[in-house]
Amino acid sequence: MAIPHLDSTSASSWLDGAHVEESVWALRPDYVAVLMVATGLTPGPSDAASEAVLREAEASARAMVGDGLPEAVGHVAAWREAYRGFGAKPQRTRSSVEALLRRVGDGLPRIDRLTDAYNAVSIANATPLGGEDLEAYAGPLRLVRARGDEEFEVMSGGARASEPPEPGEVVWRDDLGVTCxxxxxxxxxxxxxxxSSTSAVFICDVLDVEPGDAVLRAATVQEDLVASLERVSPGVDLTTRTLRR
Known part of the structure; x- marks a missing residue:
């Protein structure tokens, strides 16, 4: 069921199958997603290269937030509004970037060199950004409103368990279940x-702060992600697709 090893041609073909359901566009017609497939990655624990990338981003994030709260940052506020749109309470379940920005003051945990690299781009741009192992995927990636009975694997008490989404929740999924x-x-x-991950898909979620600025923001984040991945993984092969209404 796993995705086979991809070259640039097959990566483009896999990305061609990705889509956003119309019911999600109805919630936020300004939404833009940047999907980036990376192959030939150099995995491993956090190291000097990923540390440098993350330290630079932490300094930028601290300057951006200043003495205020993360939710006062324009793009973070836009995501709070989007969460309310499908019934989530952003004070209890925060967007990924808000959760990270709330930890910047004390320094983010160092996870591994690839996660550190994309977390750095996320906080520097105040933009949600995720990275997932491509070999674990089955079928195309798509953003949908959940039925409520889909599989969503978590760890509970040291064992794998499923915590299905709420009906109507906005979720990323593949053929096996919900991925985010x-x-x-x-x-x-x-x-x-x-x-040990050597291939990944990175997902950047962007909304307007000012009318029409999501496309420009998405392009900036894409450029920064390319630069960050090339710093921690020289020779990486990248293929990108942007989804917009």
Whole structure:
């Protein structure tokens, strides 16, 4: 069921199958997704290269937030509004970037070199960004409103369990189940990056802060992600697709 090894041609073909359901566009017609397939990655634990990338981003994020709260940052506020649109309470289930920005003051945890690289881009741009192991995927990636009976794998008490989404929740999924709940709140165990992941798909979620600026923001984040991945994984092969209404 796993995705086979991809070259640039087959990566483009897989990305061609990705889509956003119309019911999601109805919630946020300004939404833009940047999907980036990376092959030939150099995995492993956090190291000097990923540390440098993350430290630079933490400094930028601290300057951006200043003495205020993360939710006062324009793009974070836009995601709070989007969460309310499908019934989530952003004070309880925060977007991924808000959760990270709330930890920047004390420094983010170092996870592994690939996760550190994309977390750095996320906080520097105040934009939700996730990375998942491509070999764990079955079928195309799509953003949908959940039925409520889909599989979503988590760890509970040291064992794998399923915590299905709420009906109507915005989720990323593949043929096997949900890969990320509440748009970008929480990733599943099955597709998470590990210290041995050599191929990945990175997902950047962008909304307007000012009318029409999501496309420009998405392009900036894409450029920064390319640069970050090339710093920690020289020679990586990248293929990108942007989804917009």
């Amino acid at each position: 709940r509440r748009w970008n709140w929480r990733q599943c165990v099955r597709t998470r990056l590990t210290e």
